[in-house]
Amino acid sequence: xxxxxxxxxxxSQVRRDIIRxxxxxxxxxxxxxxxxxxxxxxxxxDVMEHNPSxxxxxxxxxxxxxxxxxxxxxxxxxxxxxxxxxxxELATFRKLNSRLQGHPATHEGLPGVRVASGSLGxxxxxxxxxxxxxxxxxxxxxVYVLTGDGELQEGQNWEAMMFAAHHxxxxxxxxxxxxxxxxxxxxxxxISLGDLPAKWASFGWEVIQMNGxxxxxxxxxxxxxxxxxxxxxxxVILMKTEMGFGVDFMMGTHKWHxxxxxAEQAEIALSQLEETLGDYIYSE
Amino acid sequence: MTTITNKSxxxxxxxxxxxxxxxxxxxxxYELGKQNPKVVALCADLIGSLKIQEFIxxxxxxxxxxxxxxxxxxxxxxxxxxxxxxxxxxxxxxxxTGRVYDQIRxxxxxxxxxxxxxxxxxxxxxxxxxxxxxxxxxxxxxxxxPGFTVINPxxxxxxxxxxxxxxxxYGPVYLRFGRPGWPVFTPExxxxxxxxxxxxxxxxxxxxxxxxxLVWNAVEAARELAKQNIxxxxxxxxxxxxxxxxxxxxxxxxxxxxxxxxxxxxxxxxGDSIAQLLxxxxxxxxEYVAVNDTFGESGTPMQLLNKYGLGASDIVQAVHNVLKRK
Numbered sequence: 001x002x003x004x005x006x007x008x009x010x011x012s013q014v015r016r017d018i019i020r021x022x023x024x025x026x027x028x029x030x031x032x033x034x035x036x037x038x039x040x041x042x043x044x045x046d047v048m049e050h051n052p053s054x055x056x057x058x059x060x061x062x063x064x065x066x067x068x069x070x071x072x073x074x075x076x077x078x079x080x081x082x083x084x085x086x087x088x089e090l091a092t093f094r095k096l097n098s099r100l101q102g103h104p105a106t107h108e109g110l111p112g113v114r115v116a117s118g119s120l121g122x123x124x125x126x127x128x129x130x131x132x133x134x135x136x137x138x139x140x141x142x143v144y145v146l147t148g149d150g151e152l153q154e155g156q157n158w159e160a161m162m163f164a165a166h167h168x169x170x171x172x173x174x175x176x177x178x179x180x181x182x183x184x185x186x187x188x189x190x191i192s193l194g195d196l197p198a199k200w201a202s203f204g205w206e207v208i209q210m211n212g213x214x215x216x217x218x219x220x221x222x223x224x225x226x227x228x229x230x231x232x233x234x235x236v237i238l239m240k241t242e243m244g245f246g247v248d249f250m251m252g253t254h255k256w257h258x259x260x261x262x263a264e265q266a267e268i269a270l271s272q273l274e275e276t277l278g279d280y281i282y283s284e
Numbered sequence: 285m286t287t288i289t290n291k292s293x294x295x296x297x298x299x300x301x302x303x304x305x306x307x308x309x310x311x312x313x314y315e316l317g318k319q320n321p322k323v324v325a326l327c328a329d330l331i332g333s334l335k336i337q338e339f340i341x342x343x344x345x346x347x348x349x350x351x352x353x354x355x356x357x358x359x360x361x362x363x364x365x366x367x368x369x370x371x372x373x374x375x376x377x378x379x380x381t382g383r384v385y386d387q388i389r390x391x392x393x394x395x396x397x398x399x400x401x402x403x404x405x406x407x408x409x410x411x412x413x414x415x416x417x418x419x420x421x422x423x424x425x426x427x428x429x430p431g432f433t434v435i436n437p438x439x440x441x442x443x444x445x446x447x448x449x450x451x452x453x454y455g456p457v458y459l460r461f462g463r464p465g466w467p468v469f470t471p472e473x474x475x476x477x478x479x480x481x482x483x484x485x486x487x488x489x490x491x492x493x494x495x496x497x498l499v500w501n502a503v504e505a506a507r508e509l510a511k512q513n514i515x516x517x518x519x520x521x522x523x524x525x526x527x528x529x530x531x532x533x534x535x536x537x538x539x540x541x542x543x544x545x546x547x548x549x550x551x552x553x554x555g556d557s558i559a560q561l562l563x564x565x566x567x568x569x570x571e572y573v574a575v576n577d578t579f580g581e582s583g584t585p586m587q588l589l590n591k592y593g594l595g596a597s598d599i600v601q602a603v604h605n606v607l608k609r610k
Contacts, residue, residue, distance in 0.1 A: 116390050
């Protein structure tokens with residue numbers, strides 16, 4: 001298991017990248033991107049066995065799918081920082097002729113992305129499909145997928161959950177970013193998710209919970225989840241996160257779901273996040 | 285363009301009996317399963333309707349029952365394709381397209397996935413189940429998606445051949461077929477070439493471009509018109525996208541007028557594709573045999589095709605109408 005401090009340093013730089021990408025683009029989704037930064041850092045820099053010289057079919061390696069595609073600035077940062085493409089490309093986020101589309105896409109050939117996402121509720125199904133293929137091929141690597149919590153209001157997720165349990169797709173680890181917030185407000189005010197752990201469990205999944213903003217707990221839980229695979233049941237981690245985590249004025253509200261920081265806000269945010277790996281260069 | 289008959293033509297087009305195009309799909313999938321281990325099949329609780337029992341019996345590990353959950357089926361197919369499989373999804377045309385349009389758009393079309401969306405019970409000839417199940421908009425929906433190939437074969441043999449052929453084409457394909465027993469009149473074990481129109485009868489007065497079940501109705505119409513000394517050039521457009529533009533233009537250059545025939549809405553189907561081509565390259569009078577902006581209803585396939593203006597006599601009438609505008 002990796003050095004926790006090193007992972008925390010990477011996560012700090014990833015958070016800087018998120019703030020700078022959304023600020024320079026003057027749009028994007030910083031809130032949940034910041035909230036999931038520890039999780040995705042742990043996954044790419046420690047837990048997953050993956051190859052940055054990207055192959056679409058992901059044979060003989062662990063693969064990751066992002067279903068809540070709007071947290072693309074997080075994923076792009078993690079992909080760049082782990083060597084899938086040059087970090088300088090982060091400067092093109094949401095700009096014309098960029099591979100870094102507002103929501104992740106394969107169309108422009110960005111390494112690391114295997115399916116477009118953004119229209120919510122589709123990623124779990126795609127990940128399950130990939131997991132089935134791995135089983136057919138005798139490939140014992142795992143498939144990881146991250147979804148939002150508001151996203152679970154899409155019915156396709158529940159179709160996918162039923163399918164995975166029925167077909168014993170036990171080589172998949174799904175994670176739900178359970179930050180309790182969505183665009184129009186708290187889940188409980190928009191459409192309550194009810195007893196989420198009980199719902200997943202009743203659909204036949206192994207359910208684990210974790211604090212997604214505690215790096216040690218994230219790592220421990222991910223390794224525990226790995227151990228739980230291969231036992232006839234799919235595994236889900238319900239991950240409590242704080243939207244905007246790491247930037248004090250972005251926490252405790254859904255306001256920063258899809259709003260970019262202006263120059264002054266970005267400066268304050270960056271002052272709270274240590275530069276550990278070097279910022280990428282941005283110029284107009 | 286492929287010419288499968290010489291000038292003795294219409295007389296050589298003979299039905300060897302009736303079989304459904306969906307049976308052609310099942311037979312093709314079974315053959316393909318033996319040939320290509322990458323091929324996997326999915327079905328949304330309609331194994332019997334899609335006639336894929338043989339594939340499932342022979343290759344159970346390569347079949348995935350998804351239940352009544354078409355959106356999930358499309359996503360799972362996208363994931364299987366990402367990992368290098370060639371998934372064939374199976375359900376009714378209505379549930380293969382309109383119901384899951386966004387799943388197909390994002391996870392398959394935009395993501396360039398090698399998924400074959402195979403759709404049975406298309407059009408009015410589904411029959412008694414009524415308009416909820418009789419999709420007449422699917423060709424339009426699917427041809428609008430960038431990169432999608434759209435195929436509507438005309439009989440059992442052609443559907444079987446198309447089912448096998450599309451595995452060799454990398455990219456998303458919509459394969460549309462139907463429920464009723466229908467005349468089988470194209471060659472057994474034919475070579476199916478995506479995007480290549482098939483010349484069924486050479487003629488000089490009018491070009492009839494037909495697709496799917498209506499190719500047979502067009503054969504009957506051409507026979508009737510021959511008795512009236514009207515020479516019809518009859519072309520089977522089994523691939524609506526990419527359209528065989530060269531074949532269409534070559535024919536219209538000679539005949540100077542067009543009738544299109546399809547079991548689909550007048551908006552968005554084969555007729556639209558041909559009209560758009562001709563408007564750009566060779567403006568010509570055109571008449572459409574298609575459903576005129578309305579939903580279907582319960583009835584037998586033949587009753588419905590006749591009531592909604594898709595019978596052989598409707599094609600004959602459309603030819604008379606277009607000839608007056610030449």
